[in-house]
Amino acid sequence: MNGTGRVFALIDCNSFYCSCERICQPELKRRPLVVLSNNDGCVIARSAEAKVLGIGMGAAYYQVREQMRRHGVVARSSNYTLYADISNRVMRVMAEELAGIEVYSIDEAWGDMTGIADIEAHGRHIRQRLAREIGMPVGVGVSTTKTLAKLANWAAKKWKGTGGVLDLTSPARQEKLLRIAPVSEVWGVGHRSAAKLAALNITTAWDLAQFDIGTLRQTFGVTMERTARELGGISCIGFNEGPAPKEAICSSKMFGVRQTELAPIREALAAYVSRAAEKLRSQTSLCSTIQVGLQTQLADLRGPRYANAVTLALPAPTDDTREILALAQQGLTQIYRPGYPYSKCSILLMGLSRRGELTPDLFSPAPRRGAERLMAVVDQINQKEGRGTVRIGSVPAAPAWAMRREMLSQRYTTRWEEVIGVRG
Template sequence: MNTSRRVFALIDCNSFYCSCERICQPGLKRRPVVVMSNNDGCVIARTSEAKALGIPMGASFKDVRKELSKHGVVVRSSNYTLYADISNRVMRVMAEMLPGIEVYSIDEAWGDMTGVADPEALGCNIRDRLAQEIGMPVGVGISTTKTLAKLANWAAKKWKATGGVLDLTDPVRQEKLLRLAPVCEVWGVGHRSAAKLATLNISTAWDLAQFDAATLRKTFGVTMERTARELRGVSCIGFKQGPPPKQAICSSKMFGKRQKELPPIREALTAYVSRAAEKLRSQNSLCSTIQVGLQTQLADLDGPRYANSMTLALPAPTDDTREILALAQRGLEQIFRPGYPFSKCSILLMDLSQRGELTGDLFALGPRPGAERLMAIVDQINEKNGRGTLRFGRVPKKPKWAMRRDMLSQRYTTRWEEVICVRG
């Protein structure tokens, strides 16, 4: 293999949310499983068995409830605590086996295989180890650009003969797959773009790769031109050792039921601020400005509607949950209106900077003594024992405003009281 060229691998978990449920509940193996969105609203994940039954992605639970019951489909509410923990375990294994990884989402990551003597063998080893140690099935696509690696991953999952791993570094194999792959399966080409491309007689990935780059740029923009070049084997999207720090952090969820009183909304905002500040500290950032939002169900045309937000500046950049929360609660009081059936509140952290990046204001109040160490200890305890182990007293253990998750499985890997029990 020519070691001078870059080689990318995309490792993508199969039906990640459903696979997490199966890892901790072996009885679900080979049974159709779907996972629902927040408040058990709609289908957001399906196993292959559920797909074969024709259960559409995004289907409203109330619309497919009878069909799910008829076919014995197992329905689970979103268990984000479980999913995040298993994702961390998957990423740790990848980091141990690859020279470098770039986490792309909760269920997939790019791997750097540049200079690896046998990329396909390494891909098989990664797949086998994740299956044996964690129980997570994955597909591995390998090629000389990210777009080709993504397409190889699609093919690895689609055709069982690949064994779940496809090395597409060879130009001959690249052309063969490009001629077979529909253009809508190319990374960055959605169904709308595919429809527009069809008017130019572009129906396959090969057609897109061969099309005039200047015309693509003029008609669709630089992103489509870059995609075509990547399909030709020209690497335009580099490899990073992890995602850049977020420029803004938002925490927001729909309430399980409408809230008309201020106290429960205060509780919810406290929980959301705590989560947002935790994310802030995880990327070593400080926040200078916040935005508090509150709204009713705006899609409800028959009921009273109201939405408002307030942007507030902190005295100095901080990652202290207490400072952010105190300001957020003041903002909430100003935008709250009695009598409205509120369905959602939110906190947005803005004007983020990295710790040590800004020069301090001589006239601003300094941070509370020991604040940085206190927040670090809180994060360590919650990471070790489960989110919410240490929380503000205002947040009850089982809040009435929490989103509906009537079919929630246990947090098997992060809660001692919910760990799997094996009875003799």
């Protein structure tokens, strides 16, 4: 046991973006499928069938398009609205089934299984419920430390005999898996670290767990030392009920087509500020400083290149979209230069503090009356009816600068007009 008696579970969705597409499009099941990045640039998710065909992660779409056509691979543009909603549904089920969860990313979360008598049975129950109620396939790995639970999850997905669930709380089972698991599959060990470890004859997770701790600390630092201790069953990474508030919030996307005029860039910036401010309010933070950025495609060596950013201080910490946007538009005017084909603008919210944490400045302007209530209502409507239902007036419903997403599926779960239709 880990000394604390805590039992960690890692529940991880299988090929999350592809699985989300298949939930609402049954015709895609068992067909090779990939999901593309912003502006349909490169492959960011692959189904198991696409992996077998050799479609590489990060491959540029234009380079593999012909290969995909020959093998009947289906491509979908990133549908982040759909993915976020499916993720929220998955996390709600986990929260109902476990004493506590810690969301790790959009497609995985840690769960507290301490005190559960039949761990494997409960893991199978969660897996079956997620498949039945949402249609999401997951892997469940359970052990006495987070690093061991992560490795158990890898094994649960790799070997079908596990049925997608692996209880690795037994020391005997831990040793058996550690002896055969490549060190590169250990949580926190990247390709470069794996190469350096191989030079020390550390090729498996077991080798790392048994290696001299002092040497690891001196050679790789405290993080690798902690990883080795966790593999040895000593819990060094605690369980948190939720992620810590972000210290900075950024919103930025490439334009679908390059923009030379200021007006459409101002529209895009307004949309990005709205999204960033929404994130700011979701963690009950206020912003005191912003940075506005604007750039051309810097990788294009043939065309004119330009990049600039300006940092500005707000009169007082705020989460009011209108206040942040007014200052951001001033910043954009300062850095915009006519004649350049711009590919991207960005907004970065900095100097964040929690609401009620700071004493108000007597000489700063008072916030707009009713601002907090107004922003809360806007967020509630957008959460219920879909992002962008209520938006800043300067942002059009179908902007010319929007990302290229020519293979976008419907937002089946968040837009009434895009709900799945059933024919009689």
